[in-house]
Amino acid sequence: MKKRGVSLVGLIFVFILFCFTLFVFLDLFDIIDVPEKYSIISRISKKVSSEITENTNTNDEEYISNNIKVVHRDETTTNMTEDEVKKIFEDYEQKRQELAEAQIQTASEADMEKVAESLNEGKTDDFYYNQLDSYAKMFYTALYNNRERLKTGTFVVDYDMEFDKLLHEEGGVDKLNSSYQLAINALSFDNPEIFYIDVKKFYLQTETTTYKFRGEEYRVKIGAADNESYLSADFSTEAQVDAAIAEIENVKHQVASEAMKYENVRDRIKYVHDFLVNHCEYDRQDVNGNNHNVYGTLTSGICVCEGYARAFKYILDEMNIPCIMVCGTGINSSGQTESHAWNYVKVDGQWYAVDTTWDDPVIIGGGKQRSISTKYFLVGSNTLFNDHTETGKIVGDYFAFQYPTLSVSNY
Secondary structure, eight states: OOOOOOOHHHHHHHHHHHHHHHHHHHHHTTSSOOOGGGOHHHHHHEEEEEEEEEOOOOOOHHHHHHHOEEEETTSOEEEOOHHHHHHHHHHHHHHHHHHHHHTOOOSOHHHHHHHHHHHHTTOOTTTTGGGSOHHHHHHHHHHHHTTTGGGGSOOOEEEETTTHHHHTSTTHHHHHHHHHHHHHHHHHHHOTTOOSBOGGGOEEEEEEEEETTTEEEEEEEEEOGGGOOOBOTTOOSHHHHHHHHHHHHHHHHHHHHHHTTSSSHHHHHHHHHHHHHHHOEEOTTOOOTTTTSHHHHHHTOEEOHHHHHHHHHHHHHHTTOOEEEEEEEEEOTTSOEEEEEEEEEEETTEEEEEOTTTTSOOOTTSOOOSSOOOTTEEEOHHHHTTTEEEOOOSSTTSOOOOOOOOOSSOO
């Protein structure tokens, strides 16, 4: 009687079956990282959807209506109904109020200690960055590191699954959105030279991949919706952005070079202050589309308070003089309270305020004043806080950035 043996073909078949089963098991439970195109589980059990959220630096309901969309991987786009948009807007307002009532503070005590240390050392390039939470810092850092690529207006900053853990937590979506908003604004306030981005055109896209066996995965990107550009209205190409940068850098270098001829730091700051007061005119009619950034301020000279403050910081940064932008409110000459922006600068170890906007008062009937005012030049808290209130609130009411303590008296 012949003894049966296992054929070589059979052994090979069993080995292949074993390997395939092991591969599926490891893929199923995400034990190994299998590229999507090779993942069997991905092919048979996943569903992908993507949600885009606009930058909410506006309470304009029409703007939100036009810019919130839900898109799917099959590249079809479905506009939301007016009722759905209204509901989103109402939910956003409610959440903002809840956060305001809860007085949620994003920065930890350790973060604030780091801010204090930086201010003592005169470091202000990352003043707002240092007050962000870890998630907002992730947004900020990637955007800053890709600032050259952002000049195209279409570059997508891909965070892949960096926020996956957060989005699995309760309240993770709200936390992601608030961190994103704060990061965008901190980036802008720390870096006035990034003037070519219209942050209202930025979109935060969260792509959700749902697996039948292992749940959901979240991937996050920042870019422009529908392949449009997020460049400011005056720019449509990278070449135009580079030309604009060269133009204002030339102005900056000229002003800084003249200012640096003075030996005294106070006199250097005064030169920049006087240059802006002489060069700029407040845009009462809102005729300059770039009136809030350094480009519009330094080229046309037509700007609003934010433009004055950004240009002041932009030039003082070149001179290595510690300077930050400050946001809050001011009581104008008519006794009305209005949103306002100005600067704090550090001189001889003390912080002082400079408000170039209010040292350049509007002349009824047009024209310029004959003499330069210094009412708000290097003033302390006893003077400034008579009609200025620092709030630190850039986005809504749910977070307030902290500012250094001013000298009580004027310089």
